[in-house]
Structures are given as C-alpha cells and as structure tokens.
Amino acid sequence: MSRDIPRAAVVQAVADLFRRANQELGADMVAALEAARGEEASPTGRRVLEQILENARLARTEGLPMCQDTGFPVVFAFLGEDAHVDDLAGAVDEGIRRGTAAGYLRASVVRHPLDRVNTGDNTPALLHLTLVAGDRLRLAVTPKGAGSENMSRLAMLRPADGEEGIVDFVVETVRAAGPNPCPPLVVGVGIGSNFEGVALLAKRALLRPVGDPSPDPRLAALERRIAARVRDLGIGPAGFGGTVTALAVHAEAGPTHIASLPVAVNISCHATRHAEAVL
Amino acid sequence: MRQVQLPFTREVLKELAAGDELYLTGTLYAARDAAHRRLVELIRRGEPLPFDPAGQTVYYVGPSPAPPGRIIGAAGPTTSYRMDPYLEPLLERGLLATIGKGRRGREARQAMLRHGAVYLAAVGGLGALLSQRIRAVEVVAFPELGTEALRRMEVAAFPVLVVNDLAGRDLYEEGAVRYLREGEAP
Numbered sequence A: 001m002s003r004d005i006p007r008a009a010v011v012q013a014v015a016d017l018f019r020r021a022n023q024e025l026g027a028d029m030v031a032a033l034e035a036a037r038g039e040e041a042s043p044t045g046r047r048v049l050e051q052i053l054e055n056a057r058l059a060r061t062e063g064l065p066m067c068q069d070t071g072f073p074v075v076f077a078f079l080g081e082d083a084h085v086d087d088l089a090g091a092v093d094e095g096i097r098r099g100t101a102a103g104y105l106r107a108s109v110v111r112h113p114l115d116r117v118n119t120g121d122n123t124p125a126l127l128h129l130t131l132v133a134g135d136r137l138r139l140a141v142t143p144k145g146a147g148s149e150n151m152s153r154l155a156m157l158r159p160a161d162g163e164e165g166i167v168d169f170v171v172e173t174v175r176a177a178g179p180n181p182c183p184p185l186v187v188g189v190g191i192g193s194n195f196e197g198v199a200l201l202a203k204r205a206l207l208r209p210v211g212d213p214s215p216d217p218r219l220a221a222l223e224r225r226i227a228a229r230v231r232d233l234g235i236g237p238a239g240f241g242g243t244v245t246a247l248a249v250h251a252e253a254g255p256t257h258i259a260s261l262p263v264a265v266n267i268s269c270h271a272t273r274h275a276e277a278v279l
Numbered sequence B: 001m002r003q004v005q006l007p008f009t010r011e012v013l014k015e016l017a018a019g020d021e022l023y024l025t026g027t028l029y030a031a032r033d034a035a036h037r038r039l040v041e042l043i044r045r046g047e048p049l050p051f052d053p054a055g056q057t058v059y060y061v062g063p064s065p066a067p068p069g070r071i072i073g074a075a076g077p078t079t080s081y082r083m084d085p086y087l088e089p090l091l092e093r094g095l096l097a098t099i100g101k102g103r104r105g106r107e108a109r110q111a112m113l114r115h116g117a118v119y120l121a122a123v124g125g126l127g128a129l130l131s132q133r134i135r136a137v138e139v140v141a142f143p144e145l146g147t148e149a150l151r152r153m154e155v156a157a158f159p160v161l162v163v164n165d166l167a168g169r170d171l172y173e174e175g176a177v178r179y180l181r182e183g184e185a186p
Helices: A007-023 A027-039 A043-062 A088-102 A159-177 A195-205 A217-231 B010-015 B033-044 B080-092 B106-115 B127-131 B143-148 B171-179
Strands: A072-080 A126-132 A137-144 A153-157 A185-192 A246-254 A261-268 A275-278 B002-005 B021-030 B057-059 B097-100 B118-121 B134-141 B150-164
Touching: A007 A043, A007 A088, A007 A137, A007 A275, A027 A043, A027 A246, A043 B127, A072 A088, A088 A126, A153 A159, A153 A195, A159 A185, A159 A217, A159 A261, A185 A195, A185 A217, A195 A246, A195 A261, A217 A246, B033 B080, B033 B143, B033 B150, B080 B097, B080 B106, B106 B118, B150 B171
Parallel strands: A072 A126, A185 A246, B002 B021, B021 B057, B057 B097, B097 B118
Antiparallel strands: A072 A137, A137 A275, A153 A261, A185 A261, B021 B150, B118 B150, B134 B150
C-alpha cells in the first residue's frame, strides 16, 4: 500500500521552507557564529561577526531576507518508496513561486544562461530526488547565494595524490576565493564518486548541521586537518583579516572508479541556509 | 570611525587609508551587472547617460523587493569583480568611488589609481541591517531590469571600510597577511 501525500501539502511546505530559510538563520549557524565571535582575534573581525548576528536577528524579527541574494532554489527530496506524490516537480516549483511572493524574495533565476531573461519567480527549482525506505517525504530547501557558489571548484585528482592532494586543493580553493564568498564560510567537500556525483556530495555535505563532524572517523580527521589549514589563511570575517575564516568543514565521500579521485569544494557563506520538513 | 557626507570630494579621498571605517550619509547610485552593461553600451554609442557619474559613488547591489510598509528589501553588496570590465568607462566620466564586496582585479585597481578613485567594502550578507540605513530610493533608469535597475538611494550612516585607497594599498591583502600563519601563502 502506498501512502498518498497531497500535492497541496508539498506546495505549502516548500513555500514555507523557502521563505523561512531566507528569513530565519538556523540555530546551528547562530551558535557557530557566536562561538566564532568569542574566538576571533581581530577587533574588526569581531565587529563583523557582531553585525552578522545582528543582521540575522533583524531578518527574523522584521521579516526581511537576511541577504538580498535569496539564492538559487535547491531542493532535496527524500521520497519514501511507499509514498506517492502527484507531480512532485510541479509542486516544488509552485512552492518556490509562492514562497518567493510571500517572503518578498528576490527573483534571481534566469531562464537561459545566454539570453539571461529573468523568470520572475525563482522557478524552476533544482530538484534532487532520492528514493529512501518508508512512506514519508523529507524536504530540504537550501537556497544558495551566487557569491559563494561562484567560488566553488572541482578537480579530478589522481589516486596517488591521496589525502594530501585533497587537503591542498580545498585549502587552495578557499585561499583563492578570499573575501569574495562572504566568510566565515561553511566548506562542503565531496570526495569520490565521478564528475557529476562528486559535486552533489559536496552540496549534500552542506545539509549537515553546522559543526557536526562526519560519522566516518577517517573523514572527521580529514575535516579537522582542512579546518586547521583554512584557519591559518588569515582571511577572517568578511575577508578583512582574522582567525575565523570557516565555521565548519564538512566532507562526504562516495565509491569511485579505480582510476579516479574526484574532489569538489562547494563553498557556502555565513548565511548558509537550509530548512527541512517531513510530510 | 569617520562620518563622511556624500558626494565625496577629491580632498576627502586623499585622506582615506585602507582599513578606515566610514559611515556614509548622502546619495549613492545603485547598479549591478545588467545596468552596468547598459551604461557602458550607452557610452560606446556616445549617447547620454541617465545619471552623471562625475563625483558620484556607485553601490553594487540588487535589492530584494520591498515588503509592505518598507521602501526597500534586503540590500547588501554584491561581489564587485563582475563589474571590473565596466569600471574604467565610468571612471573616465568622473566616478570617484564604488562600494561592493570582494577583491577587484589588477586592471581595475590600476584604473582606479590612474583616475584617483577609491573602492569601499560593505560587509556582504548584511542585507537586513544595511536596508535600514537606506532612507529613500527611486528607480532612475532601466525599470525593466527589476532588481538590476539603476536606482538613486539616500543613505544615512551607511557602514563601509576602505579597501583600495589612493596610495595603492589593499585592505584584503594587508588583513590576510596580518593573520597569516607560517607555511601558508597569502
């Protein structure tokens, strides 16, 4: 027996999550920013962190987006094999459209990369569908700003490059990005899979509550190693110089080819947004 | 922390140093990618611009829509390097300052030095906070571009830091070097 999830419930959930993600910075991010404020050595950096926290508070209480770049709408749907939704992709787009209007979010999507005509309502969403066990639908809406997305990179390393090569590539990517992606950052790292798979691993790494280490001890150690090197870069809050350049480094790994070591770095800003619901 | 009345004067610009924190009050022109493309096309065709850049400051921003009861939505800076290709034609017409976030390219920095212009950073991602420092806004040109239209804004105590001053210094380079640990390249 499959469980029917009404299309209208999906529309409503996505609309609410898209608006909420943009107006209410997650408790995990707020806690990480507060910890960073205590840790930052630069007085300018501490003032910037104070302003970031004040901005998050204002956005929540005034019903404004925390950033005018309300993001490219990325939606992860984890659909139970025993659940059924009519027109899931259409329902997600309708939710994005309604959330954009209800939250006074900016229209930031163009229909074609060359003619660059704005669709006016942030559709279509980029929908990542995963089938899982059960009869529920878990939705994670993660609007992603372009300032940090534009600083993300992917490399097809050689297996011989190993962990050293991975660490160097991630650190070099953060160094090259400098102030542009709005530090302090959340750095999503994908390792393994193939060309398209590794980018998705890096994006999924950003879904994890900020600062939770990987459950895989080997990846957790790699995250700590990268975080220590990133701290040494001196970029600091807003890139004005300082000791807190990243709030967290999250790595995800997947099976790969005997000849491959793909690495993707998906950089995210101090307004790393996600909101989730289970239907 | 220094209060500065806009428009800038060349005398004030000379006193600014990379790292200075300023509160700006007065008029800014808001434009980002699409408005810049239009402005530079008008210049190439020898047609008049919808505003006179001489002595003015351009803020790189594409605000979110104004909710009811407000004049503007979130309005923090966008990444400036995307406007580098459009910078010099505006400097040639007397633009004195730009506000955005992130590094400028080498050519843009050289052009600013040649023309005696500065680059200022607002903190990226402070959309809600900076929105409250904008006291009036009107669309000047290209309304069909929506968020990317050219706007005139009146700001009060709008917080920025000097990144590139007239001496050729760069806050981003100096700041990172100050906190760099041994073994890492700047």
